[in-house]
Amino acid sequence: MEYKKINIITGHYGSGKTNICVNMALELAERGEQVTVVDLDIVNPYFRTADFEKLFSQHDVRLIAPMYANSNLDIPALNFDMTSIASSDGYIIIDVGGDDEGAKALGRYLPVFEKHDSQLLCVVNKYRYLTKEADEATELLADIERACGLRCAGIINNSNLGSDTDKTVIEHSFEYADEICRKTGLSLVATAGKAEFLENAPMPFPIKIFVRKIWEEFEQEQA
Amino acid sequence: MAEKTLMKGNEALAEAAIRAGCKCFFGYPITPQTEISAYLSKRMPKVGGVFLQAESEVAAINMVYGCAGSGIRCMTSSSSPGISLKTEGISYIAGADLPCVIINVQRGGPGLGGIQPSQADYWQVTHALGHGDFHALVFAPASVQEMVNTVTKAFDLADQFRMPAVILADGLLGQMMEPVQFEECEIKMSDASKKPWAACGHKNERKHNIINSLYLKPEQLEDTIKERFERYEKVKANHTEAVCDYCEDAEIVVVAYGSTARLAKSAVDAARKEGIKAGIVRPVTLWPFPVNELNEACRNAKKVLTVEMSMGQMVDDVKLALNCSKPVEFLGRTGGVIPKPAEILAKIKEMGGND
Incomplete structure (x- = not known):
C-alpha cells in the first residue's frame, strides 16, 4: 500500500473500513513509522476503531477517538483539533463512518486535508447488501465525495463474507472491483484479504482479521 | 441456493420483513436499532411499501394498531426504553386480537440506561408487555441468519393466532455482521382481503368489522379473554422451540x-x-x-x-x-x-x- 501523510478511509457502511485501518496502522508501525489513528466514526455506536486501544498502545500507535466513543452517551461529538494532529510527525489514518452520512464529518477538516499531502481511499465490498453491483458502489462513492467535498484517489477492494471468506470469495470480486475502477476512472490501490487467499490478486494487501466476535476471539485463544 | 451477502443484524431484520410481506413500517429512531429504520426508509418506497418515522414511539405503535386492524402486515421496532413507551399500544393490539411484529433490540436499563447490549427486558416481554391478561409470541434468534428466518415465522404465527409477535434481539445481534442468505419464502396470509376480521372495506358484501378492545359487560370481556387463552394453549402445545x-x-x-x-x-x-x-x-x-x-x-x-x-x-x-x-x-x-x-x-x- 502506498501511503500519504494523511490517509482517509471511507466507504460503504460495513465494507470493513475499521479492519483495513487497523492493518494499515500496524503495517506502518512495523516499518518503524510513527502512526496516529483517528476514529472519526459518527455513525456506529460500537464495533469501531476505538475498540483497539490496547492493540494500538502495544504497537506505539497513537489513537484519537471521540470522547464519547464506546460510552453510553450516544453523541456524535468530534472534540479534536485536526490542525494540530496533522502537524505532528508521522502518518495519519482516519477511519470515517460509513456512507455519505459518515463522510459528512470530514467537511469541516477540508482546509487541513488541502494543506497536507492527503488521500481519500474508498473501501468496497461486493458482498454487502446495497453495494453488490458496481453501479451501486459507484453511485455511493459519488455521494461520499459530494458529502465530504474531497475527490477519491483510489479503491480498496475489501470484498469479504466475514467468517465465510475464502480464496474463491475474494477472486469472485476481481471483476467487480475492475468495473468500479473503469466506471470511476480510479485505480485499484489494494485487494485486501488473508495472505493465503491473495495468490492471484492484483495489488495484494495481506491483512489480519482484528474485528472479530467475542466468541471467535475466545475460540482462537482456546485453539 | 441463494447468494450469500454480508449484513448487519438490524439490516437483515429489515430486509427480511419486506420479504415476509410487511407493507408498512412505523418507527422512531433509537440506538442500537436505528439501522432498521434507516434501511427501511431507503427500501420501502422502492417496493411500494410505507416507511413512516412517527413523532414518538407511542405514535408509531398506535399507527401499527390501525394498520394491523386493516389486515396489512406491519411492523415497528425500537430498543428497551422505546418498547416501554409502546406497551400501552401493544396491550390494545392484543386486546383487539390483531397481528403485528415488534422488534426489541435490547440495550441497558432501567431508565435511559445505556446503549450497549443487554437482555434485561426478558421479564417485560414474556410477562408484562402491557396491562391486562395477554401474551405476545416471543422469539429469540441468536444469529443474523436466524433473525432473517424468524421474521417470516413471526409474521405467519402472528397472523395465524391473531396476536402480536416480538423478536427479542440485543445490541450485539443488531450491530454485528454475518453472512446471510434469503431463501424464497412462501408468504402466507398476508392478503388482507382473506382475513375475515380485517377492517378493510365491507363493499356492502358483509357486516362491517369493528376493531375494539372495550367491552361494556364484564362477562363479555371475560369470555373474550377466555377464548384468547384457549388460543394461547394451542400456541403452547405446538409452537415451542429450543x-x-x-x-x-x-x-x-x-x-x-x-x-x-x-x-x-x-x-x-x-x-x-x-x-x-x-x-x-x-x-x-x-x-x-x-x-x-x-x-x-x-x-x-x-x-x-x-x-x-x-x-x-x-x-x-x-x-x-x-x-x-x-x-x-x-x-x-x-x-x-x-x-x-x-x-x-x-x-x-x-x-x-x-x-
Whole structure:
C-alpha cells in the first residue's frame, strides 16, 4: 500500500473500513513509522476503531477517538483539533463512518486535508447488501465525495463474507472491483484479504482479521 | 441456493420483513436499532411499501394498531426504553386480537440506561408487555441468519393466532455482521382481503368489522379473554422451540438465549474439550417457553446453569419449567457488560468440581 501523510478511509457502511485501518496502522508501525489513528466514526455506536486501544498502545500507535466513543452517551461529538494532529510527525489514518452520512464529518477538516499531502481511499465490498453491483458502489462513492467535498484517489477492494471468506470469495470480486475502477476512472490501490487467499490478486494487501466476535476471539485463544 | 451477502443484524431484520410481506413500517429512531429504520426508509418506497418515522414511539405503535386492524402486515421496532413507551399500544393490539411484529433490540436499563447490549427486558416481554391478561409470541434468534428466518415465522404465527409477535434481539445481534442468505419464502396470509376480521372495506358484501378492545359487560370481556387463552394453549402445545447441543449425557446443562447463547456455546465447547460433560439448551421461543424441551435436555443433568445479560430473569422460568427437580445456578453480567466465554467456562468448571 502506498501511503500519504494523511490517509482517509471511507466507504460503504460495513465494507470493513475499521479492519483495513487497523492493518494499515500496524503495517506502518512495523516499518518503524510513527502512526496516529483517528476514529472519526459518527455513525456506529460500537464495533469501531476505538475498540483497539490496547492493540494500538502495544504497537506505539497513537489513537484519537471521540470522547464519547464506546460510552453510553450516544453523541456524535468530534472534540479534536485536526490542525494540530496533522502537524505532528508521522502518518495519519482516519477511519470515517460509513456512507455519505459518515463522510459528512470530514467537511469541516477540508482546509487541513488541502494543506497536507492527503488521500481519500474508498473501501468496497461486493458482498454487502446495497453495494453488490458496481453501479451501486459507484453511485455511493459519488455521494461520499459530494458529502465530504474531497475527490477519491483510489479503491480498496475489501470484498469479504466475514467468517465465510475464502480464496474463491475474494477472486469472485476481481471483476467487480475492475468495473468500479473503469466506471470511476480510479485505480485499484489494494485487494485486501488473508495472505493465503491473495495468490492471484492484483495489488495484494495481506491483512489480519482484528474485528472479530467475542466468541471467535475466545475460540482462537482456546485453539 | 441463494447468494450469500454480508449484513448487519438490524439490516437483515429489515430486509427480511419486506420479504415476509410487511407493507408498512412505523418507527422512531433509537440506538442500537436505528439501522432498521434507516434501511427501511431507503427500501420501502422502492417496493411500494410505507416507511413512516412517527413523532414518538407511542405514535408509531398506535399507527401499527390501525394498520394491523386493516389486515396489512406491519411492523415497528425500537430498543428497551422505546418498547416501554409502546406497551400501552401493544396491550390494545392484543386486546383487539390483531397481528403485528415488534422488534426489541435490547440495550441497558432501567431508565435511559445505556446503549450497549443487554437482555434485561426478558421479564417485560414474556410477562408484562402491557396491562391486562395477554401474551405476545416471543422469539429469540441468536444469529443474523436466524433473525432473517424468524421474521417470516413471526409474521405467519402472528397472523395465524391473531396476536402480536416480538423478536427479542440485543445490541450485539443488531450491530454485528454475518453472512446471510434469503431463501424464497412462501408468504402466507398476508392478503388482507382473506382475513375475515380485517377492517378493510365491507363493499356492502358483509357486516362491517369493528376493531375494539372495550367491552361494556364484564362477562363479555371475560369470555373474550377466555377464548384468547384457549388460543394461547394451542400456541403452547405446538409452537415451542429450543436448540439443544450435547445434552444426551450432559451433567451440567447451560441455558442461554440470543447472543448470550453464542458466548455460552463457545464455553460449553471448551468444557467438552476438557472432558466436562456439559451441554447447552438455547430457548428459541421465550413465550411459549420450551418447557418439555428443557426437561428432556436436563434428563441426565446434575446441575443447571442459566447465563444472561441481566441480573437473572429467564432463570425464574427455567426453575419453574424444571419444577425444582434440579439445582439451578445463575451467571449474569448487566448494564451493557457482555459476559466473557472464559467467565462462563470458569463457572462450568466450578460447578463440575463440586461433585
